Amino acid sequence: MKCIHCEAEIESDDNFCPKCGHWTPHGYDFLKDQTNIEMIAHGESIKQSNRLVLLMSLFVIGCLTFTIMMFIRGESLFLPFSYLKKQWNNYMYGYNTSAIKTDNKYDKIEINTYEDAISFIKKDFQKQTFICREDNELFKIEDELEKNYQIPNVVFCDMPYEEASKIKKVIDRMYFLFPNIEGALTNITITNASHEYIARFQPMYQFVNIEEDITKYNKVNKTQILLNSYYFLNEEMLDNSIQSTVGENWYVEDATWESSIAHEIGHYISFVLLLKENKLANITLVNSSNYQSITNVLNSFEKGNYQQDILNTALNNYNTRYNTKLDLTEFALTISRYASEKDDNGNLIYDEIIAEAIHDYYLHDDNMQSSSAEIIKIIKEMLK
Amino acid sequence: MRKCLNCKNDVRDDDIYCRNCGFLIQSNRNYIIVNIFIVIMVIGIIFLIALFVASYMIEK
Numbered sequence: 001m002k003c004i005h006c007e008a009e010i011e012s013d014d015n016f017c018p019k020c021g022h023w024t025p026h027g028y029d030f031l032k033d034q035t036n037i038e039m040i041a042h043g044e045s046i047k048q049s050n051r052l053v054l055l056m057s058l059f060v061i062g063c064l065t066f067t068i069m070m071f072i073r074g075e076s077l078f079l080p081f082s083y084l085k086k087q088w089n090n091y092m093y094g095y096n097t098s099a100i101k102t103d104n105k106y107d108k109i110e111i112n113t114y115e116d117a118i119s120f121i122k123k124d125f126q127k128q129t130f131i132c133r134e135d136n137e138l139f140k141i142e143d144e145l146e147k148n149y150q151i152p153n154v155v156f157c158d159m160p161y162e163e164a165s166k167i168k169k170v171i172d173r174m175y176f177l178f179p180n181i182e183g184a185l186t187n188i189t190i191t192n193a194s195h196e197y198i199a200r201f202q203p204m205y206q207f208v209n210i211e212e213d214i215t216k217y218n219k220v221n222k223t224q225i226l227l228n229s230y231y232f233l234n235e236e237m238l239d240n241s242i243q244s245t246v247g248e249n250w251y252v253e254d255a256t257w258e259s260s261i262a263h264e265i266g267h268y269i270s271f272v273l274l275l276k277e278n279k280l281a282n283i284t285l286v287n288s289s290n291y292q293s294i295t296n297v298l299n300s301f302e303k304g305n306y307q308q309d310i311l312n313t314a315l316n317n318y319n320t321r322y323n324t325k326l327d328l329t330e331f332a333l334t335i336s337r338y339a340s341e342k343d344d345n346g347n348l349i350y351d352e353i354i355a356e357a358i359h360d361y362y363l364h365d366d367n368m369q370s371s372s373a374e375i376i377k378i379i380k381e382m383l384k
Numbered sequence: 385m386r387k388c389l390n391c392k393n394d395v396r397d398d399d400i401y402c403r404n405c406g407f408l409i410q411s412n413r414n415y416i417i418v419n420i421f422i423v424i425m426v427i428g429i430i431f432l433i434a435l436f437v438a439s440y441m442i443e444k
Contacts, residue, residue: 011403015403015404015406016402016403016404018396018399018400018402019400019401020401021400021401021406021408023406051415051419051422052418055418055425058422058425058426058429061429062425062428062429062432065429065433066432069436072436073436076439077435077436077439078435078439079438080435080438083442
């Protein structure tokens with residue numbers, strides 16, 4: 001007997017052709033016979049779909065489920081991953097860490113204008129903010145600082161509101177004391193830095209097109225103040241005084257965790273002075289026409305010659321006014337121990353003296369040390 | 385002689401379809417691979433649902 005479809009040999013009692021799977025006349029009769037209905041309904045007597053169809057169905061259901069969930073939750077769907085990552089890092093390091101990534105770098109990006117550069121800097125964090133705890137009060141502080149002082153990105157992600165509020169007061173006061181310093185700072189961001197520092201001013205973080213040829217791609221730098229999560233995300237650290245960590249009389253008198261940010265803004269102010277001197281508003285967008293002048297400014301900032309000139313003038317004024325014969329080290333020591341800190345070659349770090357003088361001014365206003373006052377006078381004059 | 389996975393009828397070595405129920409006879413390896421993927425897909429869907437629920441439960 002042959003199959004009516006493929007003509008393969010079949011047995012008379014076969015329901016299906018073993019070669020092509022087509023019905024045989026016997027199979028057709030079997031189905032038509034009303035007495036077999038129960039067996040057919042049971043599902044074992046007729047051809048069924050193989051499991052590949054089940055697999056395909058599950059795949060389609062999976063894709064649909066994922067699409068619907070993404071539509072409802074957006075990127076918040078992945079919050080459990082960032083939460084687990086945070087918990088894992090907290091467990092590994094033994095303290096609260098930040099999930100925000102501050103060291104992203106990008107290459108071969110077309111950046112044509114300053115606005116493009118700012119927008120790219122903003123975008124880098126906008127992509128990450130969903131991993132931060134939803135604290136509308138904290139977001140409000142960040143927004144206010146960004147808008148009030150033209151800082152593209154302020155990210156206090158997961159910081160206790162009270163702490164962020166204290167930091168805001170420091171920044172508000174610093175911009176009140178030095179109103180002409182806006183426009184060069186791109187970021188104030190929480191970051192993970194082990195125990196390296198409490199806060200840090202970074203004049204240039206090469207962010208976009210670092211390795212690219214400047215004639216082909218414009219570059220983007222971040223000028224930022226980084227806040228160490230080890231201190232600012234751990235309330236048990238903040239409950240202790242800053243002196244218990246850095247030592248007595250290291251910073252100017254009455255220093256607090258938050259006032260150390262005034263010190264960092266002091267570095268920023270020193271940097272702004274140098275920018276103004278070189279007729280630059282900022283170093284955010286680097287193109288072939290300003291590449292050299294930005295490189296010169298950064299070299300000059302590193303060498304400290306510019307800061308040394310300010311300090312020598314302040315020292316001369318101080319010695320004349322108070323009829324003393326202090327050298328620069330003694331002059332720095334009147335401000336704080338940190339101000340008189342020396343580098344590995346035994347040279348004074350001039351920028352630390354300026355930053356500490358500004359820190360002193362922030363904390364004590366007109367009651368600051370006379371040495372600090374001489375430095376502040378020059379700085380205020382230069383910022384006009 | 386093998387058995388059909390669908391109706392347990394005997395299947396001859398060179399048969400492609402079961403003569404009784406028409407079920408496509410595949411190699412064991414084929415069944416194993418398909419079954420593994422089915423399990424993965426089921427786990428994946430359960431994981432997606434768990435992720436969806438957890439995303440609401442995590443303190444924002």
